[in-house]
Amino acid sequence: xxxxxxxxxxxxxxxxxxxxxxxxxxxxxxxxxxxxxxxxxxxxxxxxxxxxxxxxxxxxxxxxxxxxxxxxxxxxxxxxxxxxxxxxxxxxxxxxxxxxxxxxxxxxxxxxxxxxxxxxxxxxxxxxxxxxxxxxxxxxxxxxxxxxxxxxxxxxxxxxxxxxxxxxxxxxxxxxxxxxxxxxxxxxxxxxxxxxxxx
Amino acid sequence: xxxxxxxxxxxxxxxxxxxxxxxxxxxxxxxxxxxxxxxxxxxxxxxxxxxxxxxxxxxxxxxxxxxxxxxxxxxxxxxxxxxxxxxxxxxxxxxxxxxxxxxxxxxxxxxxxxxxxxxxxxxxxxxxxxxxxxxxxxxxxxxxxxxxxxxxxxxxxxxxxxxxxxxxxxxxxxxxxxxxxxxxxxxxxxxxxxxxxxxxxxxxxxxxxxxxxxxxxxxxxxxxxxxxxxxxxxxxxxx
Numbered sequence: 001x002x003x004x005x006x007x008x009x010x011x012x013x014x015x016x017x018x019x020x021x022x023x024x025x026x027x028x029x030x031x032x033x034x035x036x037x038x039x040x041x042x043x044x045x046x047x048x049x050x051x052x053x054x055x056x057x058x059x060x061x062x063x064x065x066x067x068x069x070x071x072x073x074x075x076x077x078x079x080x081x082x083x084x085x086x087x088x089x090x091x092x093x094x095x096x097x098x099x100x101x102x103x104x105x106x107x108x109x110x111x112x113x114x115x116x117x118x119x120x121x122x123x124x125x126x127x128x129x130x131x132x133x134x135x136x137x138x139x140x141x142x143x144x145x146x147x148x149x150x151x152x153x154x155x156x157x158x159x160x161x162x163x164x165x166x167x168x169x170x171x172x173x174x175x176x177x178x179x180x181x182x183x184x185x186x187x188x189x190x191x192x193x194x195x196x197x198x199x
Numbered sequence: 200x201x202x203x204x205x206x207x208x209x210x211x212x213x214x215x216x217x218x219x220x221x222x223x224x225x226x227x228x229x230x231x232x233x234x235x236x237x238x239x240x241x242x243x244x245x246x247x248x249x250x251x252x253x254x255x256x257x258x259x260x261x262x263x264x265x266x267x268x269x270x271x272x273x274x275x276x277x278x279x280x281x282x283x284x285x286x287x288x289x290x291x292x293x294x295x296x297x298x299x300x301x302x303x304x305x306x307x308x309x310x311x312x313x314x315x316x317x318x319x320x321x322x323x324x325x326x327x328x329x330x331x332x333x334x335x336x337x338x339x340x341x342x343x344x345x346x347x348x349x350x351x352x353x354x355x356x357x358x359x360x361x362x363x364x365x366x367x368x369x370x371x372x373x374x375x376x377x378x379x380x381x382x383x384x385x386x387x388x389x390x391x392x393x394x395x396x397x398x399x400x401x402x403x404x405x406x407x408x409x410x411x412x413x414x415x416x417x418x419x420x421x422x423x424x425x426x427x428x429x430x431x432x433x434x435x436x437x438x
Contacts, residue, residue, distance in 0.1 A: 115413060115421050122238070123423045125406035132379070133386065147375075150403055157402040161240060
């Protein structure tokens with residue numbers, strides 16, 4: 001998460017004090033991402049050094065010191081908003097690794113491993129969804145944070161479902177080819193390749 | 200107290216080598232005021248479970264009890280009356296009657312149950328109003344959006360004295376915002392004391408439930424524990 005750009009965004013609304021920036025940042029993210037005062041002032045100093053913001057010269061460093069965005073800062077913010085984050089490299093996902101390793105461990109029921117992760121994820125999603133029920137306290141910023149988390153967890157559940165389906169199909173094909181003897185059924189090698197099942 | 204109970208329910212289709220065990224030894228209890236989701240992939244038996252729970256189909260063995268009454272002791276007419284009075288169904292494809300307006304679709308089960316047409320119509324309009332469809336009562340299904348059609352089907356499912364709501368992928372064809380609106384209505388009905396079962400493959404939809412049961416190959420294989428409140432979630436996120 002870029003604190004630098006979040007602070008620039010808040011200052012694009014108008015001049016603000018350091019403490020005010022911290023409060024507005026936390027409120028704008030549904031108080032899910034806390035920020036300590038030290039992080040705020042360190043980042044503000046760097047932004048000022050780089051010419052992206054200006055401060056009141058006459059005021060001392062402290063809660064009453066005001067900051068405003070510069071033209072260069074506005075340009076930086078706009079560029080950042082339109083630059084997609086780098087998603088080209090797959091992350092080293094611990095859950096994916098666990099399922100892949102479970103495939104190799106003798107005696108482990110991979111589908112049971114998948115189910116235990118699925119249950120945990122759905123329980124987490126239930127907790128996030130509870131936050132939606134209280135519509136009175138559900139402002140747009142908070143709703144976006146909750147949605148992002150639900151979609152993220154949902155995508156993991158979907159991957160588990162797909163993995164479960166692939167494993168079930170692989171088991172079926174294995175037993176089918178076993179029952180058919182050494183001669184594979186017509187079309188089976190093609191199906192195997194499509195399912196990505198190692199032979 | 201449980202409003203819906205399934206005890207050791209199994210369902211077998213076909214005979215001999217082509218026999219299919221759609222459900223095996225299912226036990227499920229749903230209390231009044233609670234929402235249970237049954238989550239599983241296509242072909243896992245979840246829709247069969249719903250039709251058996253709603254008395255649309257008989258189990259091969261086991262017992263279904265609704266509101267304290269065992270379905271195995273009921274005649275076909277008794278079951279039809281139970282469905283009209285106590286059970287509301289919501290399907291993915293809405294199942295609205297195309298020749299009837301939204302209000303007529305909602306009032307139909309009340310009229311079939313003997314309520315005067317004018318009274319049934321007024322009740323239907325009131326429910327549509329509660330679901331934000333006050334000005335759509337005169338529209339035919341093909342004049343409604345997907346979200347509106349599903350809200351009408353939910354209105355039809357909860358109108359009158361319904362105490363059990365059974366929904367099969369109720370937000371399946373809708374975008375996430377309309378799907379969320381549908382689930383809010385189901386949850387609101389539960390908060391009024393309705394017992395509800397939603398079957399789905401969708402984790403976001405299932406996450407609205409008080410309890411999620413996982414079904415695989417006709418077996419309930421797992422279920423969530425009682426969810427802790429969101430406070431603990433936020434506390435963890437803020438650490």
